[in-house]
Amino acid sequence: MSEIAVTGATGRIGGGVARRLAESGVAQRLLVRDPARAPDLPRSTVAVCSYDDGPAVRAALDGVATAFMVSGAEHPDRVGQHLSFVDSAVAAGVTHLVYLSFYGAAPEATFTLARDHWATEEHIRRSGVAYTFLRDNLYLDFLPMMAGEDGVIRGPAGDGRMAGVAQDDVADVAAAVLRAPREHAAATYHLTGPEALSLAEAAEVLTRVTGRPHSYRPETLEEAYASRAVYGAPSWQVDAWVSTYTAIAAGELLPVTDDVARVAGHPPRSLADVVATSS
Template sequence: MASLIAVTGASGRVGGRVARRLSGADAATRLIGRDPTRLPELPGAVPAHPAEYGDGEAMRRALEGAATLFLVSAHESPDRVKEHCTAVDAAVAAGVERIVYVSFTGAAPDATFTFARDHWHTEQYIRSCGVRHTFLRNNWYLGAIPAMTGADGVLRGPGGQGRVAAVAHDDIADAAAAVLLDGTRTHDRVVYDITGPAAFTLAEAAEALSEVSGRSVTYHLESREEAYASRAGYGAEEWEVTGWVTSYEAIAVGEMAGVSDAVPRLTGHPAQNLRDFLAAHPSSWRHLLPGGS
């Protein structure tokens, strides 16, 4: 009997792509989510009963019989690390042998990007549990570049002249599937930086958006004070706004600039660059066009 792989976040952009790849490879898969009605219907994939990371008993039941857990990080919240730890405890209690965790580049206790600190604490907790593990430290998503550009054609943030090695969701999913489907111990205790093929400045990103959209897109370098002020109208809590602002500041200080060969090494194909991504996903920047939405 094939080893069962449990996939969390299967209704999301990363977990959903991974679930589809595992299904395409005929892997036995269990999909875990808070709302099973949102989970994709895939051959070989069985939905678990509803389970949230913070509900240890529900997670334990959902993970019973699984050999591997693909743990997509929870949505940002003040309790995210606690939720992760509860989910990890449930996996250990259910007899899960291996955890492949979706982390973030530059994860460290003193990372500039405050949310990256959550990932470091989660990694440390997984290590302490003695379970086999692999960490996929994803860089910024390529899709975030146009998404964070306003309809006014301005990409704003305190990113300085720093570079970011942003990566496509599809490349993340391909890399994750390769790790999950490998039945050897090759990936045990390995940390992979999952990046695009090159690092670029936000000014260069604006140039690429201009080229593909035909509209003038610019990068406005904000100060920290300007960044907080320009995001004040979203009604988000302070910890969340701080996460948004420090993500740019992490770019400015070079914490997202490293380029890795993990995607081609794991998948056998090159990672997608920004211009190719934008050309392949016009819906990501359509809001920049007159009448776009």
């Protein structure tokens, strides 16, 4: 049992991890729902499963010692899907789970989805397998998409700050852990960028790097819910959207850490770095 499994290999993080492992010559099994979208990488095989399909997960993880578990897509029963995957992984003989969690995961976290991550972490802890938790902060790559077509970021974040992290840095850390999982057993890493920014400061960076005017406009809770009602999303989804901002206001996406540098071996990318690279 030496092969590594990577879930979410068709996504930005899982795919990034898979490519990094392939570049290092690591044999891996890519777990995907749609095999047509799986990346074509050397020393890799593809297995098809969804988190809540226990028999398929067990078959996909047969012979795997270490698995990278990307958190599932937002769903009203995401915790149930996560727990099903963990139980199936244990039944298949996986001995180490590397789980992509979220910064500030806690049972009463302001960001509602961070509670899902806490529940998943707790289940993994009780499962008996070795584990490593990667608690990533808000993705810096996502910040430009928080602005409307007019360049305005709107939300109830107040003057709070967040220590956002680049997705590439998360992938670098995950790949480093997967290449030497025993060195990171029972560790929880809090992955941030090099600085803590308010949304007003983030807007200034976006303006400077893109040349397009950006600004931040604080909203009240009532305004935030009203402005998002037009999307017709379920209430749990809107709660998640709004609580992203209120978590910033509450100071729950602080402080800055050096975990990216310590594990990946290089300084973390800044918001300016991420925007300049993507534009």
